[in-house]
Amino acid sequence: MRSNIVFSLFFSLIWTGSMMAGLAAESSIVVDVETGIVLLSDNPDEKRQVASLTKVATILVTLKWLDENKGTDEVEIVVSAEAVSGGVNPLKFEEGDCLSLRSAMLAAMMASDNTSAYAIAEFVGSRLRKEASESGAVSRFVAKMNHEAAALRLSDTRFVNPHGLDEGSDLGESTAADMAMLAIEAIKHPQFLALCRESEATIKVTRRGRGRNMTIKNTNQLVGSRGIDGVKTGTTRRSGPCLMATAVSEVSGSGRLVSVVLNAEDRFRETVLLLNRGWEVYRKSREEGAPETNRSLLIAPN
Template sequence: MKRALIGCIAAWVSMGSPVVEAQGEAVMVVEAHSGKVLIGTNSTVKRPVASLTKIATGVLVVDWAEAAGVNLEERELVVPASVAGLPGANPMRLVPGERLSLRDAMASTLLGSDNAAALSLADHVGREFLARKGRSGDPVAAFVGEMNVLAKALGMKKTKFYNPHGLELPKQVGLSTAADIAKLSIYAMRRPGFNFITRQKERQVTVKGAEGPRGYRVKNTNELVSESVIGLKTGTTRAAGECVAIGVERAPLIRPKADGSKGVTPRRLIIVLLNSPDRFGRAKALIPKGWGIYDAWVRGGAQVQDRRREILDVPNPR
């Protein structure tokens, strides 16, 4: 990841072509620390993933900030001119020239699924990528390029991002799979700066405009967020259907070891649903089902017969 950040940290549809809608629900349930795949249905089928794209946007901002020593709370961005023509959600009514902290932009992006905030983040960080390389060009394109560098580093072989927000625009229909989004989610939830935001039910943010600062309360679109459900992201478009990725924390498993010490096994469930008929109801039902399969696997000695099929490997590109 460090190399990518320093380095410059056949469109699927042609102009005017119709967007193909996803067929059937895709499901991936995996225990994040072991990588054990627990449930998978249509999990490797490529399809639009809507605003789950913003998981990659958010975690890339976090990685860049850590590598560059940037405080997300203190650094401000300027809303770019490109937000003026952007369709979809702009809940803070951002207009070009306004300012807000990167932390507040992240909150609106990840909690409120704010397309304008996501584009503003990509513009700001993309300019940093270009400056580090000593180049000029489109900062958003530079940022999206790094999103795809991250995807490749994580082994997301069937994923291609075209923008930082997930809107289905001409020549900008990003595709991924439930398995690939699970990989991205596992990596994102390893980053404290990311899951600190996604586990919040709401957050008060401030926008500095021409008429002075204004406050806005961003509410999490993930209805399941609770003490144990700590993220990650929702998404919905006509082509993608209802999508959600959640992370579920569970107390670590503590077991005595032969030398008398205690072994601690952390446990976190990642559930990804694409084109779901009832994303929140289905995800909620999959939590106990997933843990039941995992517990039975652990009781049986956590044996793995075919690692390629049974384990979702997520490398650490940093």
């Protein structure tokens, strides 16, 4: 039986302010995945818009739904008119396009495609149990996303759509700390990193009866370097540039960190700095052990 503890301990370590020099992100955090130790952070609990980092929750809910229902990600989904008109459509999907659920997940994670995320929500949401307060498939899916957030004790997180776009005055929000916790939960799923670790992938889309291959590129420019193998970029006018990343140690081959930067103008450079300094603190914490003061427990059921 898997442990009910997402993190046994979520420590805050006190390090010199110089470790955060050169980082202009509004909020940032780097966490040791194995222990839950917060290695470095700045404004980690400040509520902000997180843009397409939202899609990590969309994919996690989908993967868990597949597990619970013994489903296959090769099932075909159809892009609706609502999905196409729901926001920025970088891959230029059209109404009636057909693709596998896995291809849609790859498009949402790697290319940050909003149409794919919406189509996933329609497909899965239409198969979720309907509650009285949830009028449509996407509403049911978003409710499931928020249920997942509550189960993980992401108390400062609220999702309003499956893609993270700013829609009117009703805005979703989260924090760097909550997004780090979400990333760690997602990484635990054996299929998750396969959806975001490559620099590019090929998906098949059927349009008006004719299949064609589409090459998609990862918006996360850091994958494949410095041990980084995920996870997600995000940008809207309100959120600013955001990046959630994870990396394994290139020195020892063991150990994994998760980092999050929110509203970071140079998110890739700042993530590299944050992870480099995170590994420095990681090695120090492993050598000296975590302090017994200034710590908190975050326990969430699985």
